[in-house]
Each structure stands twice: as structure tokens, then as C-alpha cells.
Amino acid sequence: MVKMLRVDRRLIHGQIAFSWTAYLNVDCILVANDDAAGDDIRMTTLRLAKPKNTKLIIKSIDDSIAAFKSGKTDKYKIMIVVENVDDAYRLAKEVDDIQVINLGNVKARDDSKPYKGDQSVNLTKEDQIRLNELMTLGKSVEIRMVPNDGIKRFKMDI
């Protein structure tokens, strides 16, 4: 089952490797990213950074969706990490098992604004509409950098 989908521009780093995997008690991290999946260098370093006792899988978004559809993923407790809201949307819309979407580090772009003043989470209008759509599908969207921070629920703000 999928414990959480995290949006983090740095993909796997200290917060993910320690805090989140321990907190969620997952045994598998899926990095769903089209660039990383084709890039040997990034795959090597992502593997180096993986927490012990955790399986790490790096796949493109389409391959990830296919893997979930095939049911191969059922035996794992999974945390998914994606780079941006677009990827999160593509995955979460297709995969029913994704119920919790966590926004950690979202990159600033020309047309994005820090969400409610939070400079770590930069959202465009488009992002907000998509996240809102995911919420209407019954999924929860939260903003939380590390597990011990308070949970802020996402609410459309445009």
C-alpha cells in the first residue's frame, strides 16, 4: 500500500532518508521521475542515499503507474517521491492507492507564488487547481516539511 506521496524537488535527501521513512515505517521508496529513471548517474547516487532496510525503486511516471496497475506493489509499504506537482497529479489521478499527498519542497517558477507565505512550497494557479481536483477525489493534501512539524491542510487560495 502507498503510505504517502511526497513532492520534493530534491527527491531523496536527509529528511526523506531519515525522518519520513522512519515515521511512515515504509519498506520501499519509489522515486517516480522521468529524468532520474533514464540517468545512470542519478540512479547511482539515489541508491547510495537510500536508507538501510529499504528497497529503492526508480521509475518513470508511466512505468510507475503501470507497476501499480499490475498489482506487483501490493506487498510493499511504499513512500513515493516525485519532483513536482505535475508528476504528483499524473500519478495520483491514476493510482487509487495514493491517498495522502505531502508537499515538502516545491520549486519556485516564474508564475508561482509561495503558498501562504511558505517559501518552500511554491505553487502556480495550475498546481492549485490540480491539487484541488485531487482533493475532490477524496485524497488529502497536506503541507509538512518534516514529520514533527504541524500538518497544514491545503486549501485553494487563488
Added chain:
Amino acid sequence: MSSSAVEKKVTKADLKQIFWRSIPYNASFNYERQLNMGWAYTLVPILKKFYGDDNEEMTKALTRHLEYNNITPFISTFLFGLIVAMEEKNANSEDFDTKSISSTKAGLMGSLSAIGDSIFFGTIRVIAASVGCSLALQGNPLGPILYLLIFNVPNLIARWILVSKGYNLGVEFLTSVEKSGAMDRLFFGTSILGLMVIGGMIGLNISVPLQLTFFDTNLIDVINGIVPNLLNLLFFGSIYWLVKKNVNVVWIMLGIIVLGILGSLIGIL
């Protein structure tokens, strides 16, 4: 992109300078792009060497190095070295894709940080602080000084060694480290060390002053009579269980304070 025949070469002195300039890397943390200015600052001399005579290239280089950046500072020099090697190639060729510089930087900084944080914050600082605290608790000023030494000798050594590893071997170094399983063994070793120290501190640096007497025997003596400091271990175990259950840390802390207040009020603590 310089078409002149003179090749721009990185020298040993340049790499040494990267080490020195990595020291203030953390000085300008900001919310928007975190350590981006520190990253650019460290590279300024080398960028001047490569692009000093070409304002357009300089502008591009500065801009790409002011992008979002954050890597564990103690191991940052590895990435600096690696990126310097890429910039060197760019400076000496006509058709180098500078996007690959940005993407390598962005792709590596997170995963390298996971390694760096685990070793430096998860282990070395724990050992440094526990040795420091155990001496300081006895009023010995060597405590803070040893703390500083235990942390910073590895800090500076790692910064020093990793510049040339990053420059000369780059990704090859990471691949060979991964293949050899050296990283797993390093993690294994550092967690043994860290956990032993934590185990020691559970024995020495927790105090649960239980004062519950039955028929003239103090309960704490009974418990600690089975195994010395057993009460500490039991208390640690229950807190560990709460942490493992993901109970919010602030609540646990408040709970302990309430326990302390109630306990001392009834007179059992």
C-alpha cells in the same frame, strides 16, 4: 566556449582554494534558494579564471550557480570538485551542454546530503556531544573543547579530501563506492559507534529519581538490583516505544514534564 588555443586548466591551487572558500558556504542561508549564494561564492575564483574575459559566459555561469542549492556542508566539496571538472570541460569546448551542469548539481545534492547528514549529524555529532557532556557535567572545561575537536577534525578532513575526489574521480568515485559496498559498511560502522554511545548515555545520563518504598525497601533499589540502571533502560524503552508509535515529540516532552510535576507533588519522584 573559448575558442582560443590556450587550454584553461584547473590547478592544485585552485582546488585548495575551493576547500578554503567552502568554509563560509553556510553564511547566507535564505528561504528562497537556501545556500545558493554560498555555492556561487565558493566558485567565484574558478569562474573568473574560466570566464573572466567573457562577460556573456560569466553571466550565464553565475546565473546557473545561483540556482537553488543545499548540500550538507561537510561533504559539499565533493560536489564542488565534480562541478568544477564539468565547468572546466565547458570552458574548453564549443558545444558543452551547460544544462547538464545544473541537472547534475540538482540531482546529486539531495542524495549526497542524505549520506552526509547521517554520518555527521546522526553519528559524529552525537559522539562529540556525548563525550563533551559527560565531561562538562563534572564541571570539566575540556568537555566543550573535546566536543569541538571530535566534530571538526572529521569535518575538515572530509572537506579537504573530497575536493580532489570530486574533481578527479567524480561520479566514478560514487559508482565504485556503491559497487564495493563500502557505503553500507561505513553506515554499519558509524551506527555501531553511535548506538553504543547512546546506550552508554542511557545508563549514565538519564535520571528517574523514583522514591517508592514498600516495607522499608525502595523500589528503585529492587529494580536496579536486578540489573544496574535497569530503571533508566525501562524508561528509555517506553519513550522509544512512543517515538516509534509516532506520538508527537512535543506531547512526549510535555508528558514527561507533567509526570515530573505530578510525581514530585505526590512525592514518588
Added chain:
Amino acid sequence: MEVTVMQAVGIGLVALFAYMVDFCAYAQWDRPIFTCLLVGLVLGDVPQALVLGANLELLYMGTMSIGAALPPDIYTGGILGVAFAIATGTGIEGAVTLCLPIASLALVVKQFFYTFFRGYCTHRADYYASIGNADGVAKMHILSLLMWVPMAILVGFAFYAGSAAVQTILDSIPEFIMNGISVASGMIPALGFAMLAKLTVTQKTLPFLFLGFAFVSYLGVDVTGVAIFGLIIAVLAVYFSKPNPAAATAEVEDDDNEF
């Protein structure tokens, strides 16, 4: 104890030095375990300051700043907590009670500077980059440090002006609560240890936690001794756990990129 102007200036300078850790290899000397020594020197009571600093360090050892998350500013909290505890003669209870509220307040002030002043520096740096001025970018990086001057002045001023108020506040807290906090401060380190242990414990490494515990409990070794034994054992364990070929193949199979 009456706080003199010189002492307040001294505490301000201690804070300034501590903040400069960002400029100096991120050497971690802003933690209570080190700043307590300096506070002790300024206030003329090193032994007590060391005990207070060590206690605060044990309390907050588990809190880490990993990546971008900013925890309460226990650096400022540690400096002022120890300083006030010595000035008001309230000992460990005082330091523990004061550290966290001060740390939370300091974080708010720090965030203000980070947002506005550092925001300005970042954008200036972008401007310099756009005209190809490398030295300008470097200058903005160093200029960012300026925010610590007002922070340090605030710390010194808070110590000078706040001692009387802090004394009143601490005096108004009923004694049974202060006693309770004192008792609790002996137990709270268990929380930090638990958080640290959770990061590294696996089935394979759990026995080493008990080994460290047994060393101090049965053999009376101190923590430095445990660290030395630990280093030897870690080196041996790593040496003897060299991967054998069979395990290596198993590893490869396990590591493939499939579910």
C-alpha cells in the same frame, strides 16, 4: 546577581561568535555544550555554566536541522537560558524552563531577517549575476552575515534588561512546578536518545545499544570510554563484515530496479 553592562556586552559577543558558525565551517560551536563555556567565562562561573550547558545539550541532542527545516533557535535559547539561570541563581530548572520559550521567540526574529534582509541579498546577487559581476555576488554572500549584528545586540540587550523580569517570572512559578521541571529535566534526555536511536537502529545494530549500556552499568566505564571501545568494535565489525562473493550476488539480485 546584578547584571553589569560589561556582562551584557559579553553575552552579546558570545551570541555574535556563535552565529558566526555559518561563516566558519559550520563547526557546530553554536550548540549549548560549547556556548555554555563562553557564557561561563563572561559571567565568571564556568563550572556551573558547564553543567547547565551539558544539561541543555542532552535535552536537545535529538533535535537536528536536517535540510531546510528550521527548528526553534536553541542556539540563542541555550546562550540566554544558561546566562539567565546563572544571573537569577535558578540553576537547571531555570535554564530548562527558559530555553524553549526563548528559542521559539528567537526563531520568529530570525525568520524576519531571513525573509526581508536575506531576501534582499538574494535578489541583489541575482542582479550582479545578470551583469556578470562575480565579485558582487560574492559580496552579497558575505553581506548576509550582517543580520547577526542586530540579533547579537538584541541578545545582549535582552540579557541586560530582562534579568529582573525573568527573575520575577521564575519567582512567580509555584515551587512544586519548578521541582517537577527539575525532575523532568533528568528524564527528558531519554526522548533525545530515543529520537537518535530510531534513526540508526536495525535488528543488526540493536545489540550494540545494549552493549554500550552494559559497559557503563556493569563495568563503570564512562561515555568517553564507551566511545573508544565503540570505535574499536566498529572498526572490527566493518573489517570482518567484508562482503563475501555469495552475499554480493544476493545483494545484486535484491538491488534490481523492480518491485
